[in-house]
Amino acid sequence: MPQSNLAGGSSVPLLRAENIDVQFGGLKAVDDVSLDVAAGEIVGLIGPNGAGKTTLFQAISGFVKPNRGTVWFDGARIDGLGPVEICRAGLARTFQIVEVFPTLTVAETLTAAALFRVKMAEAKKVAAEVAHLVGLGAKQHVLCRHLTLPDQKALEVGKAIATRPRMILLDEVMAGLRPSEVTTVMALIRSLRDKGITFLLVEHLMEVVMTISDRVVVLGSGRKIAEGRPEEVAANQQVIDIYLGEDLTRA
Amino acid sequence: MEAANPPARDIRRHLPGLLLLLAAVVAPWFMSGNWINILILSLLFVFLCVAWNIVGGLTGEFCIGHSLFLAAGAYTSTLLYIHLGVSPWIGMFAGGAIAAAIGMFIAWLSFRYALPHLSFALVTIALAMLGYLAISSIDFLGASRGLTLPVRGSAWYYHFRSDLAFYYIILAHAVAAVLLTMWLYRSKAGLYFRTIRDNERAALAIGVPSLRYKMLAMAISAFMTALAGVFYAQFLLYVEPKTFAGLTIVIEIILFTVVGGTGTVWGPVLGPLLLVPLGEVLRAELGGTAPGLHLFVYGLLLIAVIRFMPGGLMAALSKLGALRVRPSSAKEA
Ligand SMILES: Nc1ncnc2c1ncn2[C@@H]1O[C@H](COP(=O)(O)OP(=O)(O)OP(=O)(O)O)[C@@H](O)[C@H]1O
Ligand SMILES: [Mg+2]
Numbered sequence: 392m393p394q395s396n397l398a399g400g401s402s403v404p405l406l407r408a409e410n411i412d413v414q415f416g417g418l419k420a421v422d423d424v425s426l427d428v429a430a431g432e433i434v435g436l437i438g439p440n441g442a443g444k445t446t447l448f449q450a451i452s453g454f455v456k457p458n459r460g461t462v463w464f465d466g467a468r469i470d471g472l473g474p475v476e477i478c479r480a481g482l483a484r485t486f487q488i489v490e491v492f493p494t495l496t497v498a499e500t501l502t503a504a505a506l507f508r509v510k511m512a513e514a515k516k517v518a519a520e521v522a523h524l525v526g527l528g529a530k531q532h533v534l535c536r537h538l539t540l541p542d543q544k545a546l547e548v549g550k551a552i553a554t555r556p557r558m559i560l561l562d563e564v565m566a567g568l569r570p571s572e573v574t575t576v577m578a579l580i581r582s583l584r585d586k587g588i589t590f591l592l593v594e595h596l597m598e599v600v601m602t603i604s605d606r607v608v609v610l611g612s613g614r615k616i617a618e619g620r621p622e623e624v625a626a627n628q629q630v631i632d633i634y635l636g637e638d639l640t641r642a
Numbered sequence: 643m644e645a646a647n648p649p650a651r652d653i654r655r656h657l658p659g660l661l662l663l664l665a666a667v668v669a670p671w672f673m674s675g676n677w678i679n680i681l682i683l684s685l686l687f688v689f690l691c692v693a694w695n696i697v698g699g700l701t702g703e704f705c706i707g708h709s710l711f712l713a714a715g716a717y718t719s720t721l722l723y724i725h726l727g728v729s730p731w732i733g734m735f736a737g738g739a740i741a742a743a744i745g746m747f748i749a750w751l752s753f754r755y756a757l758p759h760l761s762f763a764l765v766t767i768a769l770a771m772l773g774y775l776a777i778s779s780i781d782f783l784g785a786s787r788g789l790t791l792p793v794r795g796s797a798w799y800y801h802f803r804s805d806l807a808f809y810y811i812i813l814a815h816a817v818a819a820v821l822l823t824m825w826l827y828r829s830k831a832g833l834y835f836r837t838i839r840d841n842e843r844a845a846l847a848i849g850v851p852s853l854r855y856k857m858l859a860m861a862i863s864a865f866m867t868a869l870a871g872v873f874y875a876q877f878l879l880y881v882e883p884k885t886f887a888g889l890t891i892v893i894e895i896i897l898f899t900v901v902g903g904t905g906t907v908w909g910p911v912l913g914p915l916l917l918v919p920l921g922e923v924l925r926a927e928l929g930g931t932a933p934g935l936h937l938f939v940y941g942l943l944l945i946a947v948i949r950f951m952p953g954g955l956m957a958a959l960s961k962l963g964a965l966r967v968r969p970s971s972a973k974e975a
Contacts, residue, residue, distance in 0.1 A: 452847070478849040490847070492840035494905075495833075503833045504848035511830055550848050 403466065405430040405558055405589050406451070406482070411460035413446050420446040421457070422613035428558070433580065433590045435604030435621070437597075439633060442610040444593045445487050448560050451591075452484040453477040465557060479507055483556035487563045487593070489543040493536035497527050497546060500535055504553035517553055525549040526575065541568055548576070552583070559583075561592040565599060577603055601625060609633070659908070663817065670809050678805050682877065684918040685812040686870060690891075691899045691910035692819040693866035698896065699905035700823075700832060701859040702839025704759070706892055707748060707766030708867050710773045711741035713887040715868025716875040717777070720789055723799070730800035734872040738865040745864030749857040770889055778883040788882025791875065800876045808877050815873065816911075819866060823907050826862075835859055839905070897940055901947045903956030912955050917943070 404427035413421040421443040428434045436444050449455035451462055453474040462470040464482050472480075492500050501518035502511070509517065522531050525545040530538065538546065544564055551559045561580075565573045573596065580590060580603060594600045600607060601621040609617040609630050617627045624630055653660075666685075670678050690708075697705045718740050719733030728736075748769060752762045778786045795801055802808055826832040834855045837845040842852055875881045885891070902913025921936035928935050951958040 454843070454846075474846040475849055475851045478847060484847055486844070486847070490841050490844035492837055492844060494840055495836060499833060499836075503837050503845075503850065506830050506833065507849040550844070554848055 402429065404428055404463075405432075405465060406591065407463040408447070408451060409461045409463075411447065411450055411462070412458045413443070413450050413455060414458045415446075419613050421450060421610075424460075424610065424613070424615045426608050426615065426618070428589060428591050430557075430589055431584065431587065432605050433584055433592065433603055435600035435607040436591060436593045436610065437595075437600055437607060438610035441612075443613040444610055445562055446613075447610070448484060448562055448591075448593070451477075452482065452560060478554055478556075481555075481557035482560070483551035483554045483558070484560040485547040485551050485562055485564055487566075489540070489547050491535040491538070491543050491546060494534060496532050496534055497522055497538070497549075498531040500546060501549055501553045504550045505555070508555050517555070521549045521553045524552065524579065541572055544568065545576075548579070552588075556588065558589040558591070561590060561594075563593055563595060565594055565596060573599060659820070662911075666813055670806055675805065678809055680919050680922045682805065682809050682812055683922065684914055685809070685816045686874060686877075687895065687898055687914035687918050688816045688911050689812060689819050689873075690867060690870050690895045691902065691914050692816065692823055693863050693870065694895045695899055695904065695906075695910040696823065696826065696835070696866075697859045697863040698899065699910070700826070700839065701835040701856060702905070703749075703856060703859070704763045705748075705766045705860070705863075706763055706889070706896070707770040707773075708863070708895060709770045709887050709889060709892045710744055710748075711864040711867035712871040712874070712891065713773060713777060713883075714741035714744060714864075715871030716881045716886045717783055717789075717871075718868070719872040720791055720875050720881050721783075723791065724789065729798055730872055730876055731798070734800075734869055737872055738868040741864040741868035741871075742861040745860035746857040749860040750853070753853050753856050767889070770887075770892065774883055774887045774889070777887045784882065786883055788880060791879045791881070793879060800872070801879075808873075812873055815869060820907065820911060822862075827907060831855065831858060894940075897944055899954075901943055901954055903954030906954070906956040909954050909956040916955075 406428040407426075409425045411421050411424045412419065424443070424447060426434070426436075436447070438444055446455065450457040450460075450470075453469070453472050453476070457470055460470065461468060464477070464480060467480070469477050469480060469482070478484075492503075495503070498515070498518050501521050502514045505514035505517040505521075508514075519528075519531065522528050525548050527542060527545055527549060530542065535543065535546065544567070548559075548561070548564050551561075565576050568576065577599060580592070584590060592600070592604070604621055606619065607617075607621050607624040608615060609624060609627070611629075611633045616633065617624050617630050619627070669681060673681070690712075694705070694708055697703050715734065715737035718737035719728075719730040722728035722733040722736060723730055748766060752765045757765075777783050783789070793801060795803070797807075826835075834845070834850050837848070837850050838852045838855060845852055871886060874886070878885075898913035898917050899910045900913070901917060902911065903909025917940065921940065924936040924939060925933075947954055
């Protein structure tokens with residue numbers, strides 16, 4: 392697996408979150424969570440509803456300021472930076488609840504996402520490429536508000552890709568998709584990983600997480616309760632307890 | 643995509659605009675002095691509405707403070723003219739720069755803490771009222787009496803004997819403003835403005851520095867509005883707070899734009915072209931018996947538009963297929 396190496400030979404993770412706390416009033420949504428993602432890895436982040444997965448993404452991507460803890464990306468500290476700086480540093484994200492531009496077309500949306508790196512003409516090319524990549528090639532001139540939900544989810548991924556990131560945080564981009572669509576998205580993630588993009592992904596579909604992830608991190612009530620290779624995590628008694636009573640393959 | 647558009651289709655797309663321009667160029671030849679005055683006022687509002695639309699329409703920030711920019715333009719150029727003999731042709735850039743600076747400051751002040759949407763409208767209304775009070779009480783600015791511009795009677799001092807010259811000057815302003823919007827719409831800045839208007843969270847997530855672009859939109863819009871202030875001051879040869887710093891003109895600008903179609907290229911053109919003459923005719927015909935009736939009619943029209951054609955005349959027209967709402971090749975799925 393490709394990993395970035397610094398002088399001295401020790402491998403440094405692409406993303407490192409250390410002791411992250413996020414407090415909402417009296418509720419500690421994220422409680423002392425640390426995690427590393429190496430360059431080229433696909434890491435799954437799982438946990439029951441309300442475990443704090445989305446909140447952790449919000450903290451890493453700069454949308455919510457963590458109350459404590461540090462985040463490193465690509466060798467630089469990014470906690471305290473805003474979402475724009477973090478995106479421009481090469482760390483893109485998707486939203487669990489899709490966030491589209493209702494009056495922009497698919498092509499305009501993707502062009503806008505590409506524009507901070509390249510000029511307009513090039514950005515339009517990137518937009519067309521990405522549209523095809525996420526299966527929206529035929530819908531480039533459709534207004535986003537007229538897209539179906541699966542297409543909006545695809546666009547959510549497309550926006551992240553069009554910013555040409557080194558790493559993408561995916562928040563349940565496969566929820567609500569048909570099995571065939573899930574397969575397509577999984578293939579897309581794998582092919583992007585082969586091109587060097589790193590992933591941290593939240594997904595409730597256990598089959599998906601367990602097959603696609605190199606490593607899995609489990610959150611429960613804001614705390615990290617397990618971490619390891621998929622089969623290790625699946626055999627972890629604490630994880631089994633947490634998921635007991637919940638349908639492991641909620642679709 | 644648009645590059646593949648054959649020239650013939652491009653011409654057809656721009657045909658309504660070109661015809662409108664042609665009509666505007668020849669119109670004064672067939673008109674009496676009174677109607678030329680009405681047309682000058684209409685075009686002044688076209689220019690003002692197109693300028694406001696860059697902030698209120700493209701970027702989606704409901705600014706009520708544009709009277710500040712109108713006043714900044716009018717008063718700056720007038721003071722430079724009166725006290726230092728500077729031509730308003732030069733003074734207008736000073737006024738524009740001051741207005742742009744004020745606009746950027748207001749945007750920065752209102753948006754840096756990501757206050758909710760409505761608060762921007764409230765902040766700008768408060769500042770506009772403050773500006774009005776300040777201008778009305780500062781003696782150097784003529785207070786509520788206003789300032790009368792000395793007539794130097796030459797084109798170099800932005801003064802013309804015939805209204806026709808003023809007509810073509812404001813027409814040039816309006817045409818330039820429309821061309822700027824068309825270009826802006828597809829430029830990087832315009833695309834960023836529209837992402838901010840549509841969904842600011844999503845805009846941030848794709849690396850759009852929204853504060854900076856809101857400030858840019860305000861700067862452009864404020865600069866243009868100041869130029870309108872300079873024009874109006876030269877046309878009236880008189881500046882005073884009610885006309886130049888009062889909220890009435892801002893309300894008219896917003897009303898005409900909303901009726902025409904906020905956020906579109908042609909909405910802020912159509913709105914004032916229809917409503918200003920309508921208002922003037924009503925005022926002339928019924929001003930004696932029912933003063934203020936035109937405001938009542940404006941209000942009714944506004945309610946009708948909001949109720950029956952959200953998106954304004956442009957949206958209604960594009961539904962009829964007569965014109966396109968957006969200059970891009972967007973299709974409704
Ligand atoms: N903005 C907020 N203000 C207050 N509480 C919040 C906020 N966002 C999330 N929470 C709370 O924080 C906890 C963690 O929520 P979060 O959305 O991170 O969970 P999640 O793991 O993503 O859940 P899901 O699987 O349902 O998406 C929940 O109890 C939630 O109600
Ligand atoms: Mg979530």
